[in-house]
Amino acid sequence: MAAQTKKLGGLRDSFQGAREYQQIEGLQSEVEELKAEVARLKSLELDSLQQSQLEGQIAELTAQLAARSGIHRIAVGKIDRDEAQPRTVFPPAIVQERSESLRTKGQLTPIIVIPTGDRYKLFEGELRWRGAQKLGWEELEAVFLTVAASLNATEIFERQVVTSIQSQRLHDLDIAEAIIKLTVDRYPNWAGRETEIPKALHAALRQMEREGTAPDFNALKIADPQTQQLWLDSLENKDEEKQIFQTILGLQLHPASINKHILPLLKVSDDVKAAIREYGIEGSKAKQIDRLTPEYLGQSDEDALKIRAEVIQQITEDKLSLIETKMLIEDTIDTHAPTPVIKPDRVVRVTVKVNKLLADINTAQELADLERALKEIQKALKIKRSDLQQLT
Amino acid sequence: MTLQQKSSQSKVAKRQIRICIASNAGGSGKTTAAVHLAYAIAHKGFKVTIIELDISSSLSTFTGLSMNPEPQDSIAAVFEPDFAGNYPLKPVWVEKTDKITAIQGGEAIERVIREIPLNPRGHYLLKDRLEDYPLAADVILFDTPATLEPMGVVALAASTHVLSPIKPENKDAEGFAGFIRWYFRQLSELRLRPKPEILGFVPNRVDWAETAMHRNFLGLNKQGKLRTDIDLSDTLPVLIEEMGIHCFPAIRQSNYYLNASLERLPLQLYRPGCDAIKDFDPITAKIVELLTEA
Known part of the structure; x- marks a missing residue:
């Protein structure tokens, strides 16, 4: 028996590695499924029931992490704000509201942190953390996102953007800056040319509009990655534009709406x-x-x-x-x-x-020609307006 | 078991099941599993196609098909840019069944292996083909080589399920942990949707009577039954079940397989009623369940 344990003990270690891969993949799919469901909900006019479903799903992710490695009480002083966190807008009124809710109702859901050495980097829950500081609390309940250790900085940032967009807490300006940062992080060919990104997107969309080749972005933004990739592959000879679309669609956002409403905020x-x-x-x-x-x-x-x-x-x-x-x-x-x-x-x-x-004008043909010219002008006007x- | 399978009734499958038979160890019995499962499923009345993605052409050993067919008569043809659905299907064991066909691999796929990284759809090519030009088969079995890159990945991308035969020995067992890591990494990197599920792991070529290592790794006694006198927690089946992956009962090592292959026949036809072949029954039953469940 002892001999057998010795012989096979190493096997358990080998499977530990396999188990970690399983967990990473599992977490990724859960986040992905969550993302898809949230995107579906967001495509609808959200009533209060759906809004609470949305919140429920974020809570579920937290619960899944809790089930994996438990809920821990950690010192507020040991939590570091993630400087790369996409959300930068924290109006005092909202922090005040959150700290009031913490005081009266207590902490309802754990925050999500990434253990790093003997400190913790905040992944999700900055409002609760700020609220707790305001109240002078010493500890907060947290779940550990250990899987993030194997992700690189760009991936962590992207996941933060995704969770934040899901919970609708990112300001449009944060989203605009996140899109630029993600594009440059992933595609270094854009480094130093950040201001050209909105222009390139705008030009690409304009061309699609002119040529009538714009896809149904509403469907595409919530499509699975493979369908998105198929469309991206159809953009031949446009590698740089493809990179921008890939970033935006990867976040399940609508490129035309990003172009029109979000990116202009950078200026x-x-x-x-x-x-x-x-x-x-x-x-x-x-x-x-x-x-x-x-x-x-x-x-x-x-x-x-x-x-x-x-x-x-x-x-x-x-x-x-x-x-x-x-x-x-x-x-x-x-x-x-x-x-x-x-x-x-x-x-x-x-x-x-x-x-x-x-x-x-004397003939119907001439009149039709003029009508066609006017339509062209109307189209040009529309483009000019945008x-x-x-x-x- | 009847020899005249031609007359056996055809069944209607509710869906096509595509199984990637893979492991990252040589000699684990992938081809043996593929041909015997093919026959067993066909015997239940379903149409089966075996697709060989291996250079070694080992499928011909069991089927009598000629070794190393020309590229146009092999799976290489399916990867050609102008492929239009004319799969080079070859019926096998024609005197006994009309439900099994094969597409051979062999040396013809060397070029395919070199060119996959250059193709924009690369690892998704076979999946694309099977979607664009569906094969008239209820079950497709991919017989893959022990080196998983690139043909194992190509097969995984095209599969609905994964079955991994493995010899319960230390090198192979370590290899299986590596195989699971590979599987989950591919799921993440290729973003396969729907995900090919692991049907299960099969301890294969097991000699519980003569080989102590086999007994130890599987926690079996000399009669092939689960031992009750030792702690089983570090045995292969337990470690695998702990991960939520099913572990099928062991398939025993038998010289009959070798003898059958010399006759170019599956064991079911070579020696009808042979006990050893019943080891495949649980896997066959699982596949039939997948084919017929609503």
């Missing part, structure tokens, strides 16, 4: 970005505030900065809606901006020309 001025981080101002409002440029207001840089600061304060203090924000911005421009210069009316000239053409939206 807002630094003081507006700071306001986003401090007060959690929504992206749509931030873009409105960013319209108040020195040129547009006819003011010096310094004065424009001051005007924007006042506007930001009013928006956050009075909790203005998007429409109210727009009105405030219009008012501000009216008050400060010089009278706009009236340009010679090119529209009138074009209309006159078209009317002349119409008068000359260009302008990209710029502003």
